[in-house]
Amino acid sequence: MKLHQASFPGMHQGEVIIILQRRHWVLMVSKVLRLVVLTVVPAIVVFFFYTYNANFTLEVGAPLTVALTLGGSAYFLFLWLLFFQDWIDFYLDAFLLTNERIVRIEQQGTFNRVVSHLPLDRIQDVTVETRGIISTLFGYGTITVETAGEQENFVFRNFPNVNAIQAQILMYAKQAPRMGIEKPAAETSRTGVNPSKPPTGTA
Amino acid sequence: MDIPLSAFLIGYVAVTAMIIIFGLLSLSQALRFGMRTAVSQTMNVLFVIVTLIIVVATWFAVWNVDWGTTFTISLPSFSEKVP
Numbered sequence: 001m002k003l004h005q006a007s008f009p010g011m012h013q014g015e016v017i018i019i020l021q022r023r024h025w026v027l028m029v030s031k032v033l034r035l036v037v038l039t040v041v042p043a044i045v046v047f048f049f050y051t052y053n054a055n056f057t058l059e060v061g062a063p064l065t066v067a068l069t070l071g072g073s074a075y076f077l078f079l080w081l082l083f084f085q086d087w088i089d090f091y092l093d094a095f096l097l098t099n100e101r102i103v104r105i106e107q108q109g110t111f112n113r114v115v116s117h118l119p120l121d122r123i124q125d126v127t128v129e130t131r132g133i134i135s136t137l138f139g140y141g142t143i144t145v146e147t148a149g150e151q152e153n154f155v156f157r158n159f160p161n162v163n164a165i166q167a168q169i170l171m172y173a174k175q176a177p178r179m180g181i182e183k184p185a186a187e188t189s190r191t192g193v194n195p196s197k198p199p200t201g202t203a
Numbered sequence: 204m205d206i207p208l209s210a211f212l213i214g215y216v217a218v219t220a221m222i223i224i225f226g227l228l229s230l231s232q233a234l235r236f237g238m239r240t241a242v243s244q245t246m247n248v249l250f251v252i253v254t255l256i257i258v259v260a261t262w263f264a265v266w267n268v269d270w271g272t273t274f275t276i277s278l279p280s281f282s283e284k285v286p
Binding site: 009063064066067069071073076077078080087088091092107110111 | 208211212214215218219222223225226228229230232233236242243246250253254257258260261264265268272273274275
């Protein structure tokens with residue numbers, strides 16, 4: 001998908017997405033491995049029972065076969081659902097840099113979602129950290145955006161291209177005060193007053 | 204202990220219904236916030252197709268079963284003395 005086609009909930013009019021980044025794909029590898037192992041294990045168990053236990057027979061239509069089929073089907077459906085949950089959790093976490101702010105979208109489980117915004121003029125510093133062999137090999141790390149004031153730092157863990165992201169954030173943060181970024185439309189509409197327009201009405 | 208196969212079927216339908224409802228709710232989340240990318244759409248379609256394959260394959264495997272048959276589970280008797 002091209003960036004100009006991308007959007008996110010709460011996006012302002014005229015806001016442009018510069019970077020849309022998801023966590024590194026290597027994080028999904030462990031989930032895929034888990035799915036594969038848990039899929040293969042029951043088949044191996046049944047195979048060993050069938051081979052080494054003379055009393056264990058699986059005939060078509062036999063009660064044991066039916067029970068195993070239904071139980072196995074429910075088990076595989078549960079596994080597949082679990083994998084889908086993991087994928088949603090992975091895919092819906094995103095880092096966005098726009099010409100106005102940084103947006104952090106965190107999907108926590110299936111139904112919890114936290115979206116945080118940080119205006120570019122609040123950024124003080126950006127730190128990048130890559131630790132360990134795996135993260136160095138695959139090129140992912142942690143980006144910490146330090147903020148002005150008492151607002152907590154924005155931390156993005158396990159994101160790829162951290163150095164490029166750091167450079168982009170710093171570049172846009174430098175330009176931010178000179179660009180004269182307007183207040184978000186969502187804030188003005190909430191209060192019902194548009195500060196860019198003078199109040200109208202009869203005196 | 205004798206358990207009729209129909210009890211297994213009822214249990215399976217209940218569990219499967221819960222899994223599918225939860226899956227559809229997750230799917231709605233993915234569609235709502237997934238930014239409608241090709242990857243997101245592909246994963247959603249894949250989820251539905253694999254779920255359907257599992258359910259339909261199960262149905263074909265058990266559709267002509269006599270649900271009145273009982274499944275006997277022999278529990279160990281603890282009152283017996285082990286030699």
